[in-house]
Amino acid sequence: MSAGRQGQEQEEADVAGEKSEWWKGAVVYQIYPRSFHDTNGDGIGDLKGIEEKLDHVAGLGADAIWLSPIYPSPNRDFGYDVSDYCAIAPEMGSMADFDRLVEAVHGRGMKLILDQVLAHTSEQHQWFQESQLSADNPKSDWYVWADAKEDGTVPNNWLSAFGGPAWSWNPVRRKYYHHKFLKSQPKLNFHNEQVVDACMDVLRFWLDRGVDGFRLDVANAYLHDAALTDNPPLPMDKRTFMDWAHAPRLQQHIHDANMPENEWAMKRVRKVMDEYEERLAFGEFSERPEMFGRYAGGVERLHTGYTFDFLEDWSFEPPVFRAYYEKLLAPLSDLFPCVTFSNHDIVRPVTRWGGGQGDDGLAKLALTLLVALRGTVLMFQGEELGLPEVDLERKYIKDPVGDLYFPWVKGRDGCRTPMPWESGGAEAGFTIGTPWLPIPDYHRMRAVDVQQADEGSVLAHAKKVIALRKAHPALKTGAMSCLDAEGKVLAFTREGEGERLLCVFNLGKEAASFDLPESAGAAVFEVGGVTRDAAALALQPRSGAIFKV
Template sequence: MTGSAEKGFKWWQGAIVYQVYPRSFFDTNGDGIGDLEGIAAKLSYIEALGADAVWLSPVYPSPDRDFGYDVSDYCDVDGKFGTLAGFDALLAALHERGLRLILDQVLAHTSDRHPWFQESLLSRDNEKADWYVWAEAREDGTPPNNWLSAFGGAAWSWHPLRQQYYFHKFLRQQPKLNFHNKDVVRAVMDVLRFWLARGVDGFRLDVANSFVHDAELKDNPPLPLEERSFLDWVHAPRLQRHIYDANTEENEWAMREVRGVMEEFDDRWAFGEFSEEPSRLPLYAGAGKLHTGYTFHFLEAWSFESVTFRAYYEEALAAAPALWPCITFSNHDVIRTVTRWGGGAGDDALAKLCLMILMTLRGTVLMYQGEELGLPEADLERGDIKDPVGDLYFPFAKGRDGCRTPMPWVSAAHEAGFTDGTPWLPIPESHRMRAVDVQEAEPASVLNFTRALIRFRKAEKALTYGAIRFLEAGDGVLAFEREYEGEVRRCFFNLTREAVSVPASGEVLFETGEAVLREGALRLGPHAGVVVA
């Protein structure tokens, strides 16, 4: 495997994890959808980037109502991506290069086409009748409580065969598994064992806060008016605190069950997605629970100010100072970083600055495909929208397709070299001009900057393993120091589009943008950043 961890640390602590969205990475058979062979064909690219591990979004069989996050078979590979044998070959190829493989696991719910649900809905007394969350209607026929789906509307759908409602935190085609049933828990833990036995190095657990619901089906309370932000008013489900449909204290034992399975195998890693109630992260991750997790603090942040970064460490993680964090600015669910924090069709200076902040903050880095190219969000037309969230809110919000468009490999090639056919989502011109081949030929490109930045991070133990302490540096400047075994590295970032000066001394080790350190003063040009010894 890639390198060896510092004594006292696990391989994943401080690692660079590269997230691949398989259907948009590289297509080898011309059907317009990326596949496992395409990932295997680009392993040299991932290796050259400097990644330690690859996280794959779901590749299991799925009817694609939610593009793989509605699983119809946990122990196979969807034919559009390849075969189970092809998966094994990819895993072996990754391990041969010293790279590890992390699988996305969607255990909170299944597709409504999963055999478990198909059996469960047939009657109230069959073997799997209680494998999902079924409930009686109220006397007037309305749902049993006020729970709202994260994708809009009630989180309950009526099924005439059972003459009951079933719970779905997301689409109605994603029925929620009942973790109060021990048979369900055993079944999903065996899913983890299936993949771990094949050699998978770990899991990213989708909506890990949502495994265990409140057995009494109590109503969620409203989010207090004084706590509501603009984002909350945009989407009705955010107007209630999700503490009974998800984020329950009982969810802790589910995380302990996962950790128990992980401990059956050597040197494996499980981290969870906690998109709601971030203060409960310490309840679910830490000793005896998930190894770690991440919240949506950065993923939903629109404010590019120093307080955004400080708050995560000084407030969100305050209750768990010993917890090793995962740091990510982007993934397959949110607007791409340079668009969210800069707007427009792209900003390479901002892209470099964001990457440099990401690589110098404390934690395991999760970097979404295309961030190393500085790709902006794609602005899609109505006819291109595939995401159910975009379908619901278009044109006021276009959903998640804008961050899921295919990787551009060769600028002048058909469909930027992603496919010989027609891609499942279009590739915008702003991406084609930032294709891999263009950037590899340009020494100052975002891609070449990222490669150099990752090499620098790996050579610096303070940046990989060190503690973090934030510094006061004035308006518009993010400043912190990383320290490990007496070695200190100070990091300064100008988050504005105007030049700034801050007191500083030492030697500049790495930089982006215009930076001059002289006579106790550091002058940073717009969106410039430095690491100082």
């Protein structure tokens, strides 16, 4: 079917009130392909491995799968440095493998979402290889080039997210080029209409192959200030320990990214998505969450997206959750958000919020809270097993962030280690070779085969809470209102489609209580130790319950 015909049918469906918004309240399971399952023994996960393990994902009740990049890449940033947007990385398989995977995912009633990295490419991409050759070739302006200052120093004070100046010298062009991340990830110039058109054609290439949507990497950073104005410093009174740990966070990124004009780029993406039926585009907004509503929501911008409010939280305190919904989201009436505690860039939640080598009680509580909060759930592989962060030795570090800051910060490898499928299998059933990152014993003990045989496991709990969300429309798409509660108790209601639920969680390590309203009926779900005496709810540490009211 042509894109035009699809668009016409979509308009007819919209008029008839039949527009599908399947993604609202859905559960999206993120797969980090290098670490999911390896079928050829090279120690790197592949597309066939994903296909072999699809029943695990479908068995969870997931509605969609999001794949981190599977494109050819020199892997200096492990796929987030793309050298060819319209091909499959050899270590991942072939295009035929991909087409078969699409069919297999759809055959299980799920959607397939791809990561798209359109803000920058690898320096090995043919576009950059041509752009760097001269100042007058057809792609000379496809990247962000700038002259050195008179003394040879960089054009401005912009800092790379991976440390150091966000500029590198190119001796052929005799200019600096901008990179928000590694010097091997030059920034595309979205002020050039040809660049934008080329990137939109990349989206169409995959949509035509049956892909259901995209997660847009650093969607806040497509456009930059063409005048290259210096970024101002972050005020001293707003600096947290997270900011002091990384110099680039000590400036406000308002000219190299997060510009109001970035809304235009999001609209261009949405326009392409609307050429097709039932597609989704959601963005990663890792900086300046106050710009969130400018880039996502409504009928013209991205369908949705997520910020790092929960991902960077180490406190597990109720005010963090209340602030997100009451201050950031409340004014954004046309935005249905994503909700996520974990991904490929972040220390795993049971480690952030609990420490040690695992806490199954905390993992169950976090999963219950995740599905109870308003938003499309983004769940990272291994979260359903309660996997903790892996504490790696220096010899195993591959992530450039870990390489920069080890041993104080070990980077992102600790959340990217391979999935443990079999507790007693060679390399936990991930590969018959040597895995690209090691698998510790405290992951083996939480392997899929062990948990499948245990009704009290985190895996069994994950299936129950996902089923709970599907069974209650109020949890899936209902409105959310926070309630007053004392101490470490987080309480809120979810209401929609004639159903109203009260959700009460004790996030603390001490027992707590909550006064239930007279309208509170029987609990529809409990986690941890919860007892009820008339209107008084006693909550053991790290526990919670959901009631009909």
